Amino acid sequence: MTVPRWIPFLAAALFVAAAVTMGLLWSRGALRHPSEDARTAGAPVACAPLNPSGPAPPECPQAQQPTQRAP
Numbered sequence: 001m002t003v004p005r006w007i008p009f010l011a012a013a014l015f016v017a018a019a020v021t022m023g024l025l026w027s028r029g030a031l032r033h034p035s036e037d038a039r040t041a042g043a044p045v046a047c048a049p050l051n052p053s054g055p056a057p058p059e060c061p062q063a064q065q066p067t068q069r070a071p
Contacts, residue, residue, distance in 0.1 A: 025031050
């Protein structure tokens, strides 16, 4: 059984189309994982104190009291 000549060309064209699509999505940042945004964004706005000398808001992780470590 012989393979028609257009099948390898179709496979190559689909591969190129997929590679171009992935490249465009990656370059526009559409393929990033949401955890990457959380790591690079810094502290949330709610954790930025309005008064720098005042305490952090209670929902902020820095406002949590330190826990005693077991020896």
